[in-house]
Amino acid sequence: GENVEQHPSTLSVQEGDSAVIKCTYSDSASNYFPWYKQELGKGPQLIIDIRSNVGEKKDQRIAVTLNKTAKHFSLHITETQPEDSAVYFCAARRELDKGRRALTFGSGTRLQVQP
Amino acid sequence: DTGVSQNPRHKITKRGQNVTFRCDPISEHNRLYWYRQTLGQGPEFLTYFQNEAQLEKSRLLSDRFSAERPKGSFSTLEIQRTEQGDSAMYLCASSSSGGDITDTQYFGPGTRLTVL
Numbered sequence: 610g611e612n613v614e615q616h617p618s619t620l621s622v623q624e625g626d627s628a629v630i631k632c633t634y635s636d637s638a639s640n641y642f643p644w645y646k647q648e649l650g651k652g653p654q655l656i657i658d659i660r661s662n663v664g665e666k667k668d669q670r671i672a673v674t675l676n677k678t679a680k681h682f683s684l685h686i687t688e689t690q691p692e693d694s695a696v697y698f699c700a701a702r703r704e705l706d707k708g709r710r711a712l713t714f715g716s717g718t719r720l721q722v723q724p
Numbered sequence: 725d726t727g728v729s730q731n732p733r734h735k736i737t738k739r740g741q742n743v744t745f746r747c748d749p750i751s752e753h754n755r756l757y758w759y760r761q762t763l764g765q766g767p768e769f770l771t772y773f774q775n776e777a778q779l780e781k782s783r784l785l786s787d788r789f790s791a792e793r794p795k796g797s798f799s800t801l802e803i804q805r806t807e808q809g810d811s812a813m814y815l816c817a818s819s820s821s822g823g824d825i826t827d828t829q830y831f832g833p834g835t836r837l838t839v840l
Contacts, residue, residue, distance in 0.1 A: 615766075643828070652728070652815055652831035653767065698766045710755065710819075711780060712829060714766030 611636040613701050615715025622689050623723050630718045632699035633681040639701040642682050643712070644673060647696045656697075657684070689722045696720070726750060728832035730816050736838045737806055744802045745835045749818030756799050757829060758791055760784065761813040767831075773799060774821065806839045813837075 612635040622628050634642075640661035645653035659666045659673045659682065666673050670689075675682040686693055696719050700712040729748045737743050749756050755774050759767035770789070772780045775796040785791075788806075793799040803810055813836050817829040 613766075641827075645831075650833070652817075652833045654831070655828055658828070700766070710757070710772050710827065711769035711782070712759075712767075713769070716766050717764070 611639055611701055611703075611713040613699060613713050613715040615699050615718060617718060618716065619719045619721070621721045621723060624689060624691060626689055628686045628689055628693070628720055628722075630684045630697055630699070630720075631681060632683070632701075632715050633679075634701040634713075635680070636701070636703070637677075637680065638703050639713075641702045642673070642675060643700050643702075644684050645698045645700065645714075647698065647717075653698060686720075689720075691722050691724050694720055694722045728816055728818050728830055730814075730832040730835050732835060733833065734836050734838075736840065738840050739806060739808060741806055742802065742804045743806060743837065744800055745814055745816075745837075746798060746800050747816030747818075747832060748798045749816070750820075750830060753818035753820045753830075754796065755819045755821055755827070756793055757817040757819075758799070758801050759815040759817065759831075761815055761834070762811075767815055770801075803837075806837075808839045811837055811839045 615632045643658035646656045647653045670687045672685040696717045699715045731746045757772045758770040761767045773793040788804045791801045813834040815834045817831045819827045819829045
């Protein structure tokens with residue numbers, strides 16, 4: 610089955626700096642990669658996703674890049690703000706695998722933005 | 725609020741007791757998922773329904789666990805003879821098979837189970 614590894618497990622940055630979180634996946638058939646943000650006491654919230662026919666996607670201060678050959682994808686947050694502090698999870702899935710809809714998650718990165 | 729809702733939010737039980745959790749998905753969503761999240765880890769997939777049919781089950785879903793979605797709307801997850809290792813956050817998510825080709829999963833706030 611799929612295995613997703615995520616690094617680093619914790620990340621502390623100064624407000625205004627950039628943050629980068631990296632994930633690798635094992636199943637070359639995976640073709641959908643969402644990123645979720647989880648705040649204390651809440652469920653994960655989708656912040657951005659990318660499909661394997663796209664190398665990069667950007668939404669305001671957040672961007673995701675995908676390298677299919679190396680089987681890794683990264684989340685980039687620019688101009689970080691204290692409200693970006695949370696746990697971030699990457700995930701992978703075979704998008705068109707009929708009957709199989711499970712997301713496989715990484716172990717999470719706790720991001721702390723110091724004001 | 726039209727998001728995914730879960731009840732109860734917290735449950736404390738003694739080892740050996742049975743517990744049941746409820747999930748109400750976003751109203752127009754026909755797919756519903758259960759995940760389990762332990763402290764410091766990412767969510768782990770348990771099972772998924774399309775309408776009332778249970779289409780995928782993880783090996784994590786032992787025979788003490790049973791999930792139902794009888795009318796294709798809300799779902800229940802029951803754990804029988806709870807063990808301390810069952811202590812975790814149980815997350816529900818829903819998605820729609822129509823329109824959104826990425827089948828985005830939207831998560832509820834979770835039910836935190838503590839087994840004493």
